[in-house]
Amino acid sequence: MQTAITLPVAATHTPITAATSKPYQANNLSRPGSIEKYFTWMFIKLRIFYFACIILKRPDKIISTFKTMLRLRNNVWGGDLKKMYKIDGKYYFNQYTPGWPSGAYDLLIKSELRRHASPLTVTEKLSFVFLAITRKCPMRCEHCFEWDNLNQKESFSREDLFKVVDLYQNEGVLQLHFSGGEPMVRFKDLLPLIKYASKKSECWVLTSGFNFTAHNALLLREAGCKGIVVSIDHYIAELHNMFRGNSSAFEQAVNAISNAQQARMVTSVSVCATKQFIDGNHLMPYMDFAKKLGVQFVQVLEPRSVGHYEGKNVLLDEKHIVELELTFKRINHSPAYSDYPTMLYHGYHQRRVGCFSGSRSVYVDSAGDVHACPFCHTKSYNIIELVRGIQKTLPVKENKCPLFEKIA
Ligand code: SF4
Structure with a gap:
């Protein structure tokens, strides 16, 4: 068994790079400018609104679901996160969200809209x-x-x-x-x-x-x-x-x-x-x-x-x-x-x-x-x-986090 490592205080320590065979390499190409960011967000919001109209239909439901999703996003990021990265023609906002534009991103938005509008039937x-x-x-x-x-x-x-x-x-x-x-x-x-x-x-x-x-x-x-x-x-x-x-x-x-x-x-x-x-x-x-x-x-x-x-x-x-x-x-x-x-x-x-x-x-x-x-x-x-066919159907039992039992 290993024992816990006690780390020394090193608030101003310079990272040791001698052990690396290549220097660190900043990849600034992936950061869109503010105008590109503004129009990307606008386009995405419009797309979400378009999906919301098709899926939810009723204006009151569209507005309340929209608000719920925005509230959730603010709680995930501690505010209205503006950061995004563009790599190989796609924009990334989170490592757990598929890049946009993509079919996977659209499907995620649709499923989130359904999940928030009617959580029991999604x-x-x-x-x-x-x-x-x-x-x-x-x-x-x-x-x-x-x-x-x-x-x-x-x-x-x-x-x-x-x-x-x-x-x-x-x-x-x-x-x-x-x-x-x-x-x-x-x-x-x-x-x-x-x-x-x-x-x-x-x-x-x-x-x-x-x-x-x-x-x-x-x-x-x-x-x-x-x-x-x-x-x-x-x-x-x-x-x-x-x-x-x-x-x-x-x-x-x-x-x-x-x-x-x-x-x-x-x-x-x-x-x-x-x-x-x-x-x-x-x-x-x-x-x-x-x-x-x-x-x-x-x-x-x-x-x-x-x-x-x-x-x-x-x-x-x-x-x-x-x-x-x-x-x-x-x-x-x-x-x-x-x-x-x-x-x-x-x-x-x-x-x-x-x-x-x-x-x-x-x-x-x-x-x-x-x-x-x-x-x-x-x-x-x-x-x-x-x-391997020993069991036939995916169990419906949900895994829950023992520390944070509330599921977002
Ligand atoms: S944490 Fe990951 S990398 Fe580390 S020993 Fe376990 S499996 Fe390997």
Whole structure:
């Protein structure tokens, strides 16, 4: 068992780059100007209004649903988020929303309109799925939520994975995030899987950076992969490597971002904000680091007592949450930070309007067990039994987050 790492205070620490083989590369090409942003928002709002008229028909219902959706958006982003990125002809506002214009984006809007207008009768159950395609992983992360499944015999055959994609796409899933273990360990299966899945859903890869070479990035992009989320838990190389239990983790992660950017993918970094990380004033230097990397999104996760953290006192205190919320609002809305990546912090909306996990998304772990999300181990069924025909229908039981039971 690894012990928790105590991070030193380093509020003004300069990121260590010597371990990386390439310099950080800002990708400013992806940021539209203010006029383009204004007209893009106008066009999208008109499109939503058009769909609302067709689906909801009654003016009172159109107005009230519109207001509900705007309220929800403000609660998710802590205000009216204006940030957007343009990559390969599509605009991205969130790593969990398909790029626009696309059929997947339109379908998402339609399902959200139906969901808010008549929540009890909506047919769409899910909009995105995290699918852990392998148990293999070269890392040994301090917070690993797959800890008990790691490096055992694979549960999914290649055929199973294709059937799982079919099953969820038939349920209307619009976005698939492939994870693991480390999904790039299973690259030979991942590539055809994305080629297949991307015909109906937007595909992303969640990776530590392992095996994410320039060549593999191009192959993934050609197969239809739109974005990657790379786990980087510290801007100081040695501390990230310690957290991940792998001496080249930082170098691999930074190179993966650069390779994905050159392949014209959307890029995001994900950080587990531990108590020590926040107490050490590492949050803002981390945002500076992410800006230099040129990523579009930074996902800040709160540690949970699952997997390798099970039984440990890792839940954040009130003061940590206050700090995260202040940074979240500052980064996303203050003009001084308009050129910083968008910060995703799920705790903000979870504490106000509830959680989307279970209602919009599920996490299929590498053993096939289906949970509300990677950080809540709330198994409700096993997908392998379904795709192998042992069980016939998708259970209606909803996975719920044990911390935020209210579903948004
Ligand atoms: S958290 Fe992810 S990268 Fe780290 S050991 Fe677990 S599966 Fe591997």
